Amino acid sequence: MLNYVIRRLFYTIPILLGVxxxxxxxxxxxxxxxxxxxSNLGPRAKPEDVKNWIAQRGYDRPLIINLSQxxxxxxxxRPWHYSILMDQIGRFARFDFGESDFNREDIGIRIRKxxxxxxxxxxxxxxxxxxxxxxxxxxxxxxxxxxVDTGMTISxxxxxxxxxxxxxxxxxxxxxxxxxxxxVFGFDEMAGWGSLRFLILPIIxxxxxxxxxDVRFYRSIFLEEVAQDYVRTxxxxxxxxxxxxxxxxxxxxxxxxxxxxxxxxxxxxMGSILIESFFGIPGLGSLVVDAISKQDFATVRSAVFVGxxxxxxxxxxxxxxxxxxxxxxxLS
Amino acid sequence: xxxxxxxxCVAVFLVACDxxxxxxxxxxxxxxxxxxxxxxxxxxxxxxxxDPQVAYxxxxxxxxxxxxxxxxxxxxxxxxxxxxxxxxxxAMPVKTGLTDGKIExxxxxxxxxxxxxxxxxxxxxGREVTAQDVEYAWKRMCDPQVECPVVSTLWDYIAGMxxxxxxxxxxxxxxxxxxxxxxxxxxxxxxxxxxxxxxxQILYWMAMHFTAPVAQEAVAYxxxxxxxxxxxxxxxxxxxxxxxxxxxxxxxxxxxxxDPDQKFRLIRNDRYLTTRFPTEGxxxxxxxxxxxxxxxxxxxxxxxxxxxxxxSIPIWLxxxxxxxxxxxxxxxxxxSVVSATHELTPELRAKGMSxxxxxxxxTFYTSINMEDPLLGKNKKLRQALSCAFDAEGQNExxxxxxxxxxxxxxxxxxxxxxxxxxxxxxxxxxxxxxLIAEAGYPNGIDPATGMPLQxxxxxxxxxxxxxMMTQFEQQCYERLGIKVVTVENTFAKMLEKQDNGNFQxxxxxxxxxxxxDPENYLMLFYGKNLPPQGKNNSRYKNxxxxxxxxxxxxxxxxxxRMEIVHRMIDIMNEDCSxxxxxxxxxxxxxxxxxxxxxxxxxxxxxxxxxxxYPEVRTQKRKEWNR
Numbered sequence: 001m002l003n004y005v006i007r008r009l010f011y012t013i014p015i016l017l018g019v020x021x022x023x024x025x026x027x028x029x030x031x032x033x034x035x036x037x038x039s040n041l042g043p044r045a046k047p048e049d050v051k052n053w054i055a056q057r058g059y060d061r062p063l064i065i066n067l068s069q070x071x072x073x074x075x076x077x078r079p080w081h082y083s084i085l086m087d088q089i090g091r092f093a094r095f096d097f098g099e100s101d102f103n104r105e106d107i108g109i110r111i112r113k114x115x116x117x118x119x120x121x122x123x124x125x126x127x128x129x130x131x132x133x134x135x136x137x138x139x140x141x142x143x144x145x146x147x148v149d150t151g152m153t154i155s156x157x158x159x160x161x162x163x164x165x166x167x168x169x170x171x172x173x174x175x176x177x178x179x180x181x182x183x184v185f186g187f188d189e190m191a192g193w194g195s196l197r198f199l200i201l202p203i204i205x206x207x208x209x210x211x212x213x214d215v216r217f218y219r220s221i222f223l224e225e226v227a228q229d230y231v232r233t234x235x236x237x238x239x240x241x242x243x244x245x246x247x248x249x250x251x252x253x254x255x256x257x258x259x260x261x262x263x264x265x266x267x268x269x270m271g272s273i274l275i276e277s278f279f280g281i282p283g284l285g286s287l288v289v290d291a292i293s294k295q296d297f298a299t300v301r302s303a304v305f306v307g308x309x310x311x312x313x314x315x316x317x318x319x320x321x322x323x324x325x326x327x328x329x330x331l332s
Numbered sequence: 333x334x335x336x337x338x339x340x341c342v343a344v345f346l347v348a349c350d351x352x353x354x355x356x357x358x359x360x361x362x363x364x365x366x367x368x369x370x371x372x373x374x375x376x377x378x379x380x381x382x383d384p385q386v387a388y389x390x391x392x393x394x395x396x397x398x399x400x401x402x403x404x405x406x407x408x409x410x411x412x413x414x415x416x417x418x419x420x421x422x423a424m425p426v427k428t429g430l431t432d433g434k435i436e437x438x439x440x441x442x443x444x445x446x447x448x449x450x451x452x453x454x455x456x457x458g459r460e461v462t463a464q465d466v467e468y469a470w471k472r473m474c475d476p477q478v479e480c481p482v483v484s485t486l487w488d489y490i491a492g493m494x495x496x497x498x499x500x501x502x503x504x505x506x507x508x509x510x511x512x513x514x515x516x517x518x519x520x521x522x523x524x525x526x527x528x529x530x531x532x533q534i535l536y537w538m539a540m541h542f543t544a545p546v547a548q549e550a551v552a553y554x555x556x557x558x559x560x561x562x563x564x565x566x567x568x569x570x571x572x573x574x575x576x577x578x579x580x581x582x583x584x585x586x587x588x589x590x591d592p593d594q595k596f597r598l599i600r601n602d603r604y605l606t607t608r609f610p611t612e613g614x615x616x617x618x619x620x621x622x623x624x625x626x627x628x629x630x631x632x633x634x635x636x637x638x639x640x641x642x643x644s645i646p647i648w649l650x651x652x653x654x655x656x657x658x659x660x661x662x663x664x665x666x667x668s669v670v671s672a673t674h675e676l677t678p679e680l681r682a683k684g685m686s687x688x689x690x691x692x693x694x695t696f697y698t699s700i701n702m703e704d705p706l707l708g709k710n711k712k713l714r715q716a717l718s719c720a721f722d723a724e725g726q727n728e729x730x731x732x733x734x735x736x737x738x739x740x741x742x743x744x745x746x747x748x749x750x751x752x753x754x755x756x757x758x759x760x761x762x763x764x765x766x767l768i769a770e771a772g773y774p775n776g777i778d779p780a781t782g783m784p785l786q787x788x789x790x791x792x793x794x795x796x797x798x799x800m801m802t803q804f805e806q807q808c809y810e811r812l813g814i815k816v817v818t819v820e821n822t823f824a825k826m827l828e829k830q831d832n833g834n835f836q837x838x839x840x841x842x843x844x845x846x847x848x849d850p851e852n853y854l855m856l857f858y859g860k861n862l863p864p865q866g867k868n869n870s871r872y873k874n875x876x877x878x879x880x881x882x883x884x885x886x887x888x889x890x891x892x893r894m895e896i897v898h899r900m901i902d903i904m905n906e907d908c909s910x911x912x913x914x915x916x917x918x919x920x921x922x923x924x925x926x927x928x929x930x931x932x933x934x935x936x937x938x939x940x941x942x943x944x945y946p947e948v949r950t951q952k953r954k955e956w957n958r
Contacts, residue, residue: 035824042388043827046484047864052476052501103380103592104574106556114593169645176351177649180957184653185646186353186639187594197350277642282593286642290378290593295823 001323008319012312019308020092024085027297033059033084039295040101057101057298059084092305102296110287110299111306117187118271118283120199125206126268130261133211137218138245141226152215159212168278171205187281202279206272221256225249255326262318266310270303351957354655355589358599358635369633369944371926372657373937374647375640378592382585383574384541385472388481394936395596396541398636399448400579401606403439403466403538403545408930408941409613413747413889414848416539419607420445420461420580425525425535434491435527437534441466443521446603448585450578451561452553458603461580463523465545468508470515471496472551473542475506482542482846489534490514491526508548530886536847539934550578580606582631582940598636598939605629609941614931621927621943631940632929654953657926657944661687661919666732669921674733676921684924684952690933691736692916693743695853696842698789698805699869702909703833707787708871712771714908717787717837718757719764721808721911730801734919738912740901741843741853745933747889748850748897755905755912761811768812776813784815791818791839792826798840805839831864833871841869841910848934850897851885857904870909877903925949 027036037053038045045053054060062071066082075082091098097107140149176184182201189195225231226249234244271285280286284303291299359368379392384400387393405419418424425437447458447465473480474487474496487494492513500506516524527534537543556572575592577585583598590596607630614622625632639656641647648665650656661669669687671677676687700717702708723737739758742749757763768776778785787809791802799820806816816837821829829835845852855861858881859873880900887893904910922928925948930938 031824035822035828038824038827039822041481044388044481044867048484049479049481052479056477056479103378104572105592106569109569110593172646172649177653180351183351183353183655184649185641188355189591190589191355198353278646280594280639280641280646282591286593289642294378 001320005316005320008316012309012316015312016092016305016308017089019305020089021085023301023304024088027301028063028084031297036101036295036297057099058087061087088301092302097302097305098298100291100296101298102291102294107299107302111284111302114271114282114284114287115269116283117189117281118269118276118285120195121202121206121275121281121283122268122271124199125203125210126261126265128203129207129210129214132207133214133218134250134257136211136215137222138250140215140219141222141249142241142245144223144226153219156212156216159208160216164209164274167205167209168274171201171208172278175201175204185278185280187279198279198281202275202281206275217260218253218257221253222249224256225253228252255322258321258325259318262321263311263314265317266314267307269310270307351653352655352953353639353650354637355595355597358586358597362634367946368635369946370635370637371633371939371942371944372655373636373638373939374650374656374659375596375638376644376647376660376662378640381574382577382592383478384544384546384577384579385469385478385480386574387541390936393541395585395638396577396579397581397936398583398598398631398939399577399581399585400541400544401445401581402541403441403543404535405539405607406932406934407613408610408932408935408938409615409618411745411932411934414745414932414934416535418442419539420545421538425538427532429530433529435530437525437527438518439466439523439525439538441521441523442606445580445606447547447550447580448578448601449603450550452547452550452578458578459547461545462520463517464520465547466523466543467512467515467517468548469544469546471506471508471512472546474500474512475508476500477506480542482537486537486542489527489529489531491528532886532888533847533849533851536849539847545580547578550576554578582607583636592640594640596636596638596640598638600631600634604631607940609929618928618931621929625929625941625943632943633939636939651921651923652956654923654949654956656923657949658920658922661921663732665921666919670732670919680921683956684948686922686924686927688920688922688928689734690918690920690931691744692844692918692933693745693848694842694844694916695738695741695743696840696913696916697738697741697910698913699830699835699838699841700909700911701833701835701838701871702873703871704836707836710771711907712767713773715757716764716767716771716812717809718755718908718911719760719767720812721805721913722759723913724759725808726801726804727914729804730797731914735914735917738914740905740912741856741910742850742897742901743845743853743915746845746848746850746853748894748901750898750901753901757905757908758912764812768814773812773814776810776815784813786815786817787836789816789818789837789839790821790826790829790835792821792823793840794820794822802839830869833863837911838869842916843867844916851881854881854897854900855885857881857909872904872907872909874903874907877907923949924952 033054034050037050041049041053060073062073062083064083064085066074066078066080068074095108100107140152143149172184176182183198187198231244231248234248269284271283273285273289276283276285277289288303291303354372357368357370361368375391375394377391379395380389381387381392382396384396387396401420403420404416407415407417420441422440422442425439428436430436441461441463445461447461449456449458453459472478473483474493476497483493483497487497496512514526516526518524551573554571554573554576557570558567559570560567561570562568571587576587582601582604584601586597586599609625609628609630611626644662644664647656647659651659669677669680676685700707700714707714727733727735727737739753739755773785776784789806793799793802802818806818809816830838843853843856856867857872857877858868859878861868862871863869877900880896884893884896925945929941929943
């Protein structure tokens with residue numbers, strides 16, 4: 001098992017390198033550091049300001065390698081690896097994301113700080129959403145091909161068809177403006193338990209947002225299990241339908257569920273872009289939106305790296321969970 | 333068993349059942365028993381920096397204004413023309429012309445101005461501001477590591493600025509111990525500013541945060557490094573100076589309670605004695621609000637809480653619930669706030685709210701490249717294009733008719749602005765058709781090819797609104813019979829094309845004035861101010877205009893100067909190097925408990941003048957959230 005995990009971790013290295021190179025190319029090869037500087041400094045910047053911006057952020061070095069004397073940033077006094085690409089790879093390997101292009105804030109600190117508010121919304125929403133989706137999909141399987149099943153399927157399709165923005169606006173209007181149960185907007189880390197009042201509405205919305213597709217997906221997983229021989233055998237032995245579903249189908253269906261659920265768990269840290277923007281939650285979702293809208297390329301690059309790292313972590317975790325959930329699976 | 337789970341759920345729900353998103357005020361009442369006044373505001377974008385020598389964007393200035401006082405400041409009511417008055421200085425700087433053509437301004441700081449109490453000072457007590465602090469701040473502008481965005485503009489005028497910057501670039505660090513030729517400290521409270529040439533606009537720069545004094549201790553202390561500041565001497569990261577402002581203004585920044593990604597909280601500076609509410613100057617309709625405040629020690633309110641919003645809808649929703657003390661009317665809220673007749677909707681009027689319109693010190697236009705072989709040489713063609721553009725229609729369709737149609741480069745309130753002036757080449761379709769025929773392209777047809785004349789319109793508006801606006805502009809010109817090809821650019825690409833003169837028409841160019849002086853607008857057309865160093869994007873060169881610019885730029889405001897300004901506007905409008913669109917304007921929704929106490933759009937909120945009627949707010953909030 002340990003060997004397998006270590007091997008899997010090593011597999012992630014070339015993928016991460018690939019992600020870094022692609023992101024680097026997007027920002028520095030397709031775009032240019034001069035255009036980054038201009039976008040950040042605005043229309044009034046003079047050539048001296050652009051030059052200084054580039055120098056202050058350490059972009060005044062060759063792009064890939066410090067060997068070509070034709071490169072205006074070539075420096076004979078520096079080693080061959082004195083380049084932006086090598087610098088970025090080295091920094092990311094040390095989890096040193098540098099400073100934001102927008103306000104020079106330490107990106108590492110900002111990411112760590114943003115993970116907590118994001119998780120405060122996404123984690124409860126994911127847990128509640130999972131339990132609800134499993135419960136509802138089992139209910140559909142229990143009543144399959146009957147009015148309840150059809151009604152719930154139609155509801156799920158309707159829920160999937162409505163754009164997330166509509167949920168946010170409608171639920172804000174109903175629960176925060178009409179009923180006045182929750183604040184329309186805000187977050188207060190310093191309020192302790194008092195901050196709960198800011199979280200409940202985003203958690204409800206987030207739970208509802210994923211429910212339609214999750215219930216449909218889980219239903220199909222459980223229906224597949226219900227058609228298996230062992231279910232027929234259990235029924236033939238006289239096991240009741242609820243017991244078959246809750247004990248046998250749920251357990252065996254869990255292996256397929258793990259694929260989706262565990263892989264997405266680390267990504268919960270990245271938060272929800274829309275919910276965080278609408279409710280003013282200073283998580284990683286809003287960090288990414290802000291960074292894109294402010295042309296903060298350093299933060300966008302770091303967020304892409306962290307996102308891919310978490311995605312890969314999710315895949316490794318999924319494999320491990322497979323082995324734990326089903327001992328027949330051999331990790332060799 | 334059931335109750336064991338139900339009770340915590342009910343408790344959680346009860347905690348949640350309150351729709352007021354604002355934090356609890358720091359105090360309930362003042363020492364004299366009067367109510368503690370808190371103003372709640374909204375910020376639509378995050379500030380870039382809270383370093384006074386760096387902050388150039390509107391959001392940063394909005395937070396900095398209550399924290400840092402400047403040497404001079406704008407009078408809150410005198411806007412036609414705008415007027416600067418002493419703030420940290422005892423009186424307006426005294427100008428002396430030297431024999432070698434250089435200029436000197438002698439400035440004297442008021443006594444008894446203190447930096448905010450902060451851990452960076454011995455015993456945590458802010459010390460008195462001296463002329464050395466002004467000198468230090470001005471030196472910071474020259475430090476490349478600080479990245480002051482206006483240094484390259486100011487070094488043309490302030491002695492020693494460019495030398496200091498260049499030397500620091502060479503050595504890698506700025507020498508703060510070396511003397512600075514631009515500012516001479518005479519005594520603890522007196523200093524002289526040395527200019528290379530006459531530049532009366534320096535007074536406006538003294539009303540900006542770039543020139544505001546800064547405590548060296550604060551910059552050294554807030555270095556962003558690891559220090560044993562935590563409980564029991566635990567090493568923790570200290571904030572940087574641009575995240576922890578230590579100013580001299582009417583409000584202190586509460587860094588423990590503020591989060592730049594979320595909320596900014598400020599509290600009254602009890603040692604603040606620098607300024608008082610004006611005793612005159614407000615318009616008659618503000619008498620009821622302003623007269624009781626006349627001569628009062630500022631600030632009026634005790635606490636400010638500014639929340640950062642990434643979406644505009646929640647701002648409107650919270651204002652409607654009474655949890656924000658006013659807002660700028662965004663597109664999302666426009667139809668709910670403003671009626672078709674440009675008045676407040678009856679529903680909001682019934683609530684006691686009011687609507688105010690402000691015109692920004694800005695002008696927007698489409699630049700015509702005067703070096704383009706086709707457009708640069710054909711004045712009639714440029715005039716035809718100018719006459720073809722329907723600025724009024726654009727304003728109605730895209731800005732709900734809120735903006736002011738620009739007839740000239742100067743925006744309202746700038747000395748030299750003529751209210752009744754009409755651009756001779758403003759929207760006039762008949763004249764446009766006549767002019768294009770005179771230009772040699774009857775009905776827009778190029779006689780050389782027999783095909784419609786083709787012109788390229790560059791734009792950087794890549795969102796849905798931007799695209800529609802480009803399409804509108806394209807259609808305006810195409811009514812002349814010509815063909816207009818539009819090219820979408822990224823913002824950076826657009827700037828690059830403007831720098832290289834690689835365009836015919838460049839849409840959406842605009843200028844927000846740094847200071848309310850005609851020179852700040854007219855320099856956009858000065859022949860020696862070509863990109864990339866300058867912002868003469870049209871590459872307009874007219875020897876007569878340039879001569880008049882050089883004459884007026886260094887003059888004090890006078891009837892003679894205004895005459896020159898008017899002549900320059902006539903020349904440039906006749907030459908049509910730009911097609912004017914509008915001056916930015918916006919509506920603000922005012923709550924009945926937080927009336928406006930200033931009229932100056934050069935101020936960023938003017939929080940120190942803000943007042944509040946807490947009883948009205950409590951009553952209305954109850955009413956609106958029943």
